[in-house]
Amino acid sequence: MRAHSTVAPSLVPRTDPHAARRILESLTARPALAADVPDWLADHARRHTFRVERVPFEALDHWHFDAVTGNLRHRSGRFFTVEGLHVEAEGPPVAAPRTWRQPIIVQPEVGILGILAKEFDGVLHFLMQAKMEPGNPNLVQLSPTVQATRSNYSRVHAGAGVRYLEYFRSPGHNTVMVDVLQSEQGAWFYRKVNRNMIVETRDDVPLHEDFRWLTLAEIGALLRRDLVVNMDARTVLACAPLAGDESAALHRDADLMSWFVAERSGHRLVARLIPLADTTDWTRDDTTIRHVPDRHFQVVAVRVEAGSREAPRWTQPLLEPLDRGVVAFVMRRFSGVPHLLVTVRVEAGFLNTVELGPTVQCVPRDADGSGVLRSPFLDLVLHAPADRIRYSATHSEEGGRFLNAENRYLIVEADATEAPARPPAHHFWVTPGQLRSLVRHGNYVNMQARSLLAAINSGAVDLQN
Amino acid sequence: MRAHSTVAPSLVPRTDPHAARRILESLTARPALAADVPDWLADHARRHTFRVERVPFEALDHWHFDAVTGNLRHRSGRFFTVEGLHVEAEGPPVAAPRTWRQPIIVQPEVGILGILAKEFDGVLHFLMQAKMEPGNPNLVQLSPTVQATRSNYSRVHAGAGVRYLEYFRSPGHNTVMVDVLQSEQGAWFYRKVNRNMIVETRDDVPLHEDFRWLTLAEIGALLRRDLVVNMDARTVLACAPLAGDESAALHRDADLMSWFVAERSGHRLVARLIPLADTTDWTRDDTTIRHVPDRHFQVVAVRVEAGSREAPRWTQPLLEPLDRGVVAFVMRRFSGVPHLLVTVRVEAGFLNTVELGPTVQCVPRDADGSGVLRSPFLDLVLHAPADRIRYSATHSEEGGRFLNAENRYLIVEADATEAPARPPAHHFWVTPGQLRSLVRHGNYVNMQARSLLAAINSGAVDLQN
Numbered sequence: 056m057r058a059h060s061t062v063a064p065s066l067v068p069r070t071d072p073h074a075a076r077r078i079l080e081s082l083t084a085r086p087a088l089a090a091d092v093p094d095w096l097a098d099h100a101r102r103h104t105f106r107v108e109r110v111p112f113e114a115l116d117h118w119h120f121d122a123v124t125g126n127l128r129h130r131s132g133r134f135f136t137v138e139g140l141h142v143e144a145e146g147p148p149v150a151a152p153r154t155w156r157q158p159i160i161v162q163p164e165v166g167i168l169g170i171l172a173k174e175f176d177g178v179l180h181f182l183m184q185a186k187m188e189p190g191n192p193n194l195v196q197l198s199p200t201v202q203a204t205r206s207n208y209s210r211v212h213a214g215a216g217v218r219y220l221e222y223f224r225s226p227g228h229n230t231v232m233v234d235v236l237q238s239e240q241g242a243w244f245y246r247k248v249n250r251n252m253i254v255e256t257r258d259d260v261p262l263h264e265d266f267r268w269l270t271l272a273e274i275g276a277l278l279r280r281d282l283v284v285n286m287d288a289r290t291v292l293a294c295a296p297l298a299g300d301e302s303a304a305l306h307r308d309a310d311l312m313s314w315f316v317a318e319r320s321g322h323r324l325v326a327r328l329i330p331l332a333d334t335t336d337w338t339r340d341d342t343t344i345r346h347v348p349d350r351h352f353q354v355v356a357v358r359v360e361a362g363s364r365e366a367p368r369w370t371q372p373l374l375e376p377l378d379r380g381v382v383a384f385v386m387r388r389f390s391g392v393p394h395l396l397v398t399v400r401v402e403a404g405f406l407n408t409v410e411l412g413p414t415v416q417c418v419p420r421d422a423d424g425s426g427v428l429r430s431p432f433l434d435l436v437l438h439a440p441a442d443r444i445r446y447s448a449t450h451s452e453e454g455g456r457f458l459n460a461e462n463r464y465l466i467v468e469a470d471a472t473e474a475p476a477r478p479p480a481h482h483f484w485v486t487p488g489q490l491r492s493l494v495r496h497g498n499y500v501n502m503q504a505r506s507l508l509a510a511i512n513s514g515a516v517d518l519q520n
Numbered sequence: 521m522r523a524h525s526t527v528a529p530s531l532v533p534r535t536d537p538h539a540a541r542r543i544l545e546s547l548t549a550r551p552a553l554a555a556d557v558p559d560w561l562a563d564h565a566r567r568h569t570f571r572v573e574r575v576p577f578e579a580l581d582h583w584h585f586d587a588v589t590g591n592l593r594h595r596s597g598r599f600f601t602v603e604g605l606h607v608e609a610e611g612p613p614v615a616a617p618r619t620w621r622q623p624i625i626v627q628p629e630v631g632i633l634g635i636l637a638k639e640f641d642g643v644l645h646f647l648m649q650a651k652m653e654p655g656n657p658n659l660v661q662l663s664p665t666v667q668a669t670r671s672n673y674s675r676v677h678a679g680a681g682v683r684y685l686e687y688f689r690s691p692g693h694n695t696v697m698v699d700v701l702q703s704e705q706g707a708w709f710y711r712k713v714n715r716n717m718i719v720e721t722r723d724d725v726p727l728h729e730d731f732r733w734l735t736l737a738e739i740g741a742l743l744r745r746d747l748v749v750n751m752d753a754r755t756v757l758a759c760a761p762l763a764g765d766e767s768a769a770l771h772r773d774a775d776l777m778s779w780f781v782a783e784r785s786g787h788r789l790v791a792r793l794i795p796l797a798d799t800t801d802w803t804r805d806d807t808t809i810r811h812v813p814d815r816h817f818q819v820v821a822v823r824v825e826a827g828s829r830e831a832p833r834w835t836q837p838l839l840e841p842l843d844r845g846v847v848a849f850v851m852r853r854f855s856g857v858p859h860l861l862v863t864v865r866v867e868a869g870f871l872n873t874v875e876l877g878p879t880v881q882c883v884p885r886d887a888d889g890s891g892v893l894r895s896p897f898l899d900l901v902l903h904a905p906a907d908r909i910r911y912s913a914t915h916s917e918e919g920g921r922f923l924n925a926e927n928r929y930l931i932v933e934a935d936a937t938e939a940p941a942r943p944p945a946h947h948f949w950v951t952p953g954q955l956r957s958l959v960r961h962g963n964y965v966n967m968q969a970r971s972l973l974a975a976i977n978s979g980a981v982d983l984q985n
Binding site: 063064065066067068069070071163165226230231232233234235236250252296301302303304305306307308309310312313316317319320323389390392406407476486488489495496498 | 528529530531532533534535536628630691695696697698699700701715717761766767768769770771772773774775777778781782784785788854855857871872941951953954960961963
């Protein structure tokens, strides 16, 4: 080449060889306490005296049902809408090819779920927020540094700016550790994705009273408790660039990919938005949009209030599941290496037909009806003796959209009889490291599986021992 | 764990450390000749005396325009349909947010593009086929071992079975080297994906006369020629698991991902299928569906005949672009390491809004009109002096769907003035290794960029010297 630049830009290593080690150190550097965090969260709730109450739809401010479509929407045209979805699907969890209609949340904006990281005394800490979400059973949980839709941060709501947002919108001299678009619950959201980000800074960061710096081990200790770490924090932690530490596994990475590609190619999912008014089998009264056979979920409205002056007040719709679900990985160790049993999930709102889910993901009450395939591992998971349960905690899903959406999250160790090395169709054994390689990219691993991966990544469960 | 399996399954290395080396050896082990391949392809054409002629739509067998929608479809309901698409897009190549309607090919089936690999004398060879496709200007080109839609191999056409298909449908004891779902042209196909596979076998493989075993270097030598290696072969070769050999680059992998995620989040593409009859600005006569301002492409019908007894005969629609396009990477070396300038492409048929494309991808005649952004690098590419052109060849796109769809493919070396280290918006410098990491997964790198990557992977161009 003839014309070399006079100022040659310098190259950088493509990958940071220390990133995984530094995250690992945050997991092991010191005893995980953070025992006071639940009190701190409770204090936050008390200080603001948050109240969430159900109201009829007509009490919603700025929300209305469209006269033509029946869709529930905000007058600004932003935030989200509740519309109808017409679905043709085949493959798990659907027992046979099936068509149905349902309400679904449509929110085309890409949100940012970002955790800011910074070293203190040589150990990476993560900036976590005490955040109230109206759908959380206990209202205030530990959330990422930033959890914001474009509508939030471009201030459709009159409200305060989103703290620390600029670290994620314009990382500049700060270091992006991970940035990946991940799906949300495909049964409830239409093609929703969020950016899952961890950004490290060396800046002095002013600490607002609603925020705390925690090590990964401390967050892991909190993930052992019920209803402390919110869904948005869990999905970001699932994406933490920890090393894929196992060099050997039951299956080569290429065979895992090939199995997944064959599954994605072999399933069919055709979903199209329809007017909410056209969702036959669903009915609307003053306070709910309900499934006539009374399964799945209902759409309701809430008013959010607070005693403190600075806290915002608003009304909004929420989607409320009718029952608690169970989400579980069955695990085994092969030649001492832990493996998780993933399964293929076809969820109506997925952009790309299928993603990998945990071994079991269902509402037990619905497990034997409505055309849904019963997991061959459901009984194993529901009736596992205590000494087989490696992890058990109740977590709630996105409290900004879902009301009291609780799942019991489990990791259950099985033996060769219960969970053979050659599992049933649409199941596959993967190592946590293989799952971590997939989660570097979007549309491979669903939200529920990522919640369990977050527990593994943060040491809430130790699969090695 | 208490209940260990009595027969412990053994683990395997997650990745084959030798795969990349063995592919590299296939690139360098012996001088690349394959000089007789073009003659062999021409012989194949002569032997069967293929003829393709344009016919009016009414001469199509088993194809008709739907009475209600005007969609062009096969009476079996399979193969593909030509439907209408309503598009709202913003971002490159669209200059400003814009809405339009167009015909588009809809083919929801996932096809298999598979190349069988096998070692001869210690060197990996790839089984390539002499295949006639009616849209290729020279009809017969070099294609993958298997190039089949589900309609093909489940025999909607009465015809012979697809040779070597079972290596890809059921690899069994054979080794999958790569298996990934990749998009096709988003301007002409609605959300079409194919499995791009390379499977290695140690079996004795009976060699049919339409097939040849070639080293990667031999295929590379053929990729320097015009119209020899077909599109399906190129996309599979782009996915070959070569090593990402550069450990340093202008940008960290995490920053490349973060840039891409920000671009994907920041663009908007809403495309919905509409009846072909509703594509205003398009008109249909006996032989064509044309754009009224006479741009872009037209839909036509052809009859395929052959003199030889064994060759099939059929009729089908094809999409015919009105002009030849140019597809080019601008490249530079930074600290001696080659980098390619990728850009963000919003194509109407993409599943996931944007993919990365080459620096330039356009029909020069259309470059200054129809609301399309003119690439700041178009003149550089069109007027590059010979000593800057590192690669130049004319290739055609999928000859089973497109008629005479030719592009000039170029790699042009630029200097710091022409292509600064900080490029214009929506452009980013990546190494070939970084592009290869992305192409391990679908919906990152578009077909046109993959065609150029195939030339790099197969040594048709050497960017190092």
